[in-house]
Every structure is written in C-alpha cells, then in structure tokens.
Amino acid sequence: MAGQPNQKAENEMPSAGADNTDAVDFEIIELFFFAYRDFTSDPDVILEKRGFGRAHHRVLHFVDREPGMTVANLLDTLRITKQSLARVLKQLIDSGYIHQVAGPEDRRQRMLYTTKEGKTLARALAEPQSRRIAEAMEKTGPGARELVKRFLAGMKNAGDN
Amino acid sequence: MAGQPNQKAENEMPSAGADNTDAVDFEIIELFFFAYRDFTSDPDVILEKRGFGRAHHRVLHFVDREPGMTVANLLDTLRITKQSLARVLKQLIDSGYIHQVAGPEDRRQRMLYTTKEGKTLARALAEPQSRRIAEAMEKTGPGARELVKRFLAGMKNAGDN
DNA sequence: AAAAATATGTCAGCTATATTGACATATTTT
DNA sequence: AAAATATGTCAATATAGCTGACATATTTTT
Numbered sequence: 001m002a003g004q005p006n007q008k009a010e011n012e013m014p015s016a017g018a019d020n021t022d023a024v025d026f027e028i029i030e031l032f033f034f035a036y037r038d039f040t041s042d043p044d045v046i047l048e049k050r051g052f053g054r055a056h057h058r059v060l061h062f063v064d065r066e067p068g069m070t071v072a073n074l075l076d077t078l079r080i081t082k083q084s085l086a087r088v089l090k091q092l093i094d095s096g097y098i099h100q101v102a103g104p105e106d107r108r109q110r111m112l113y114t115t116k117e118g119k120t121l122a123r124a125l126a127e128p129q130s131r132r133i134a135e136a137m138e139k140t141g142p143g144a145r146e147l148v149k150r151f152l153a154g155m156k157n158a159g160d161n
Numbered sequence: 162m163a164g165q166p167n168q169k170a171e172n173e174m175p176s177a178g179a180d181n182t183d184a185v186d187f188e189i190i191e192l193f194f195f196a197y198r199d200f201t202s203d204p205d206v207i208l209e210k211r212g213f214g215r216a217h218h219r220v221l222h223f224v225d226r227e228p229g230m231t232v233a234n235l236l237d238t239l240r241i242t243k244q245s246l247a248r249v250l251k252q253l254i255d256s257g258y259i260h261q262v263a264g265p266e267d268r269r270q271r272m273l274y275t276t277k278e279g280k281t282l283a284r285a286l287a288e289p290q291s292r293r294i295a296e297a298m299e300k301t302g303p304g305a306r307e308l309v310k311r312f313l314a315g316m317k318n319a320g321d322n
Numbered sequence: 323a324a325a326a327a328t329a330t331g332t333c334a335g336c337t338a339t340a341t342t343g344a345c346a347t348a349t350t351t352t
Numbered sequence: 353a354a355a356a357t358a359t360g361t362c363a364a365t366a367t368a369g370c371t372g373a374c375a376t377a378t379t380t381t382t
Contacts, residue, residue, distance in 0.1 A: 154297030
C-alpha cells in the first residue's frame with residue numbers, strides 16, 4: 001500500500017514537481033493524535049464533577065496564567081467567537097472561579113482574574129497533565145525537555161501568541 | 162515571558178514536602194495546546210470544501226492507515242460510540258471515499274477500506290500536516306525525530322493502541 | 323458637542339459532534 | 353435452540369462551536 005509513486009490523481013496541488021514529498025509522516029501524525037487525546041482526557045474527571053467541560057478548562061487556564069487579561073485577549077488566544085466564550089465565561093464567573101475588574105485605563109475593558117478557588121481548580125486540573133508530561137520526559141531521556149519545547153513551538157503558526 | 166524557573170508562587174498546595182512537585186509544567190501544557198490547535202487547523206480548508214469536518218478526517222485517516230479494519234476496531238481507536246461514528250462513516254461511504262466488505266471469517270463484521278478517491282483525499286489532508294511536522298523537526302535540530310517520537314509515545318496511555 | 327469606533331454583553335437560531343437508551347438484523351458461539 | 357456478538361438505526365439530549373443582530377458604556381475622532 002502506498003508503495004507506488006504512481007499517484008497522479010487530480011493535480012490540483014501544483015506543488016508536486018518531481019520526487020518532491022511522497023513521504024507523508026503518518027507516524028508522527030498519529031502519535032500526536034493519540035498523545036493529545038490522552039493528555040486532554042486527564043482533567044475530564046475533575047471537570048465533570050463540577051459540570052464543566054474542556055471549554056471551561058481552557059478559559060480558566062489562560063486567565064490563571066495571564067492574570068488581568070482582557071476578554072479580547074482571551075478571544076484571540078482561544079480563537080473562538082465572543083458568543084461562544086460568553087456562556088462558558090459567565091458560568092465560571094457565576095461559580096466564583098473568575099472575577100472581572102473594569103480596566104483602569106479603558107473602562108470598557110474587563111480584566112479577568114482567577115479567584116482563590118479558581119487558582120486551586122486550575123492547579124488541580126494542570127497537575128495530572130503535568131505529571132503525564134514529566135513521566136513522558138523521563139522515559140524519553142536527557143535533553144528531552146529542551147528539544148520537545150522547541151519542536152512544539154515550531155508546530156505553532158508563525159505570527160502567533 | 163515565563164523565562165524564570167523561579168515559580169514558587171503561593172504555596173497553597175501542601176503536597177510540596179521539600180522541593181517536591183510544586184512546579185506544574187504550564188509551559189509545555191500550553192505549547193502542546195497551541196501546537197495541536199494549529200496542527201489540526203491545517204486540513205480544515207480542504208475538508209470544508211467537501212462539507213466534511215474533523216470527524217470525517219479521523220475516520221478516513223485510520224481506515225486508510227489500516228485497511229480492512231473493522232467497525233469495532235475503529236470505535237476502539239477513536240473512543241467514540243457507534244452512534245457517533247454511524248453518521249460520519251455513512252457519509253464517507255455514500256460519498257465514495259470508503260467501502261465495506263463483509264468479513265471473510267466472520268460475516269457479521271464490516272471490513273473498511275478507502276477507495277481510490279479516499280486514498281487521494283487522505284493524502285491531501287495529511288500533506289500540510291506532514292509539512293508542518295517536517296519544518297518543526299528541521300527547526301528543532303538533529304535527533305529531533307527520534308526524541309519527539311519517544312516523547313509522544315510516552316504521552317499516550319499505557320495499555321493502548 | 324456630535325459622531326464614530328471600540329469593548330463587551332446578549333438574544334436567537336443554527337451546525338457539528340458527541341452522548342445514552344432502545345431495539346432490529348444477521349451471524350456465530352454455546 | 354438459546355445466547356452472545358457485530359453492526360445498524362431511531363430518537364432524544366448535551367456541548368461547544370458558529371452567524372447575525374442589536375444594546376450599552378466608553379473612548380476616540382471629527
């Protein structure tokens with residue numbers, strides 16, 4: 001399977017010049033999928049207890065990490081619409097995990113902060129993930145962290161966050 | 162940003178006996194999030210043209226990778242319910258990207274295969290992701306692939322796939 | 323001061339992807 | 353013959369995203 005370079009197909013992709021890139025890296029693609037699937041499943045148990053989902057986790061995480069970040073910042077980081085964010089953020093505020101403060105310079109802005117409870121929850125969620133990472137690093141061997149860090153950073157879009 | 166390894170912070174978590182695990186690895190957690198977010202966004206453009214989503218992508222990918230895999234195999238890999246799979250798989254079959262063959266030993270089973278068109282689409286979807294990986298590897302430096310591979314494998318749950 | 327732009331919030335409706343539960347069919351195993 | 357298994361399907365529900373429209377408060381521009 002996939003041994004023949006005879007692919008021809010529709011040449012909608014002009015890029016294919018010569019012996020170009022016939023080798024698609026399925027192995028890493030798959031490993032990345034499984035790694036992320038299991039990585040994100042870690043906090044699910046904790047979230048479920050409070051009636052939260054992954055969307056709440058992401059919001060809580062970033063607000064915790066960057067205290068005082070505005071709604072616009074958050075939207076930019078998460079790449080979702082404000083309507084999508086609204087419900088989740090409201091629930092986190094109503095539950096007492098996040099609170100808002102009007103911006104000191106621009107009072108239209110809402111600076112977001114985690115409460116004490118929010119910080120505690122954020123850490124509880126991060127812990128199993130962090131443990132998983134630490135174990136994977138250990139199994140990988142010395143120098144893993146620096147290299148993995150550079151790889152992951154390289155996987156992001158250029159202009160970004 | 163986040164250059165200091167000096168994290169200390171509030172010691173609300175008592176767990177820290179000595180210099181134990183006060184350090185939650187927020188940096189890798191975040192990098193992993195961004196990396197995966199951008200990685201999965203690559204094929205979206207192609208998918209949208211055909212009215213497909215990421216669910217279709219995943220199904221097509223695994224069937225292409227493991228020809229003859231059964232529905233049960235697929236459910237196990239994707240970790241979704243058969244009802245969730247049903248619609249997506251049906252659409253891929255109706256569109257001519259996947260076809261089914263009754264199992265030769267056990268005729269209750271449906272062995273799944275990508276058609277010629279399915280293979281072409283699977284490859285078109287994998288290509289930008291593969292390119293992204295290759296570029297990230299290059300930026301990371303020599304030895305990256307082996308190390309990243311081991312790291313990602315280490316991030317998966319033990320008993321798995 | 324008036325108008326325009328901006329940051330946020332909210333209402334309403336839609337879509338994609340997942341869930342659970344129940345039941346049907348064909349086939350294999352007991 | 354009965355039970356178990358692999359698959360398919362119907363129905364209802366949940367989550368998390370989307371677009372479009374409009375409201376409010378505030379800041380910037382004219």
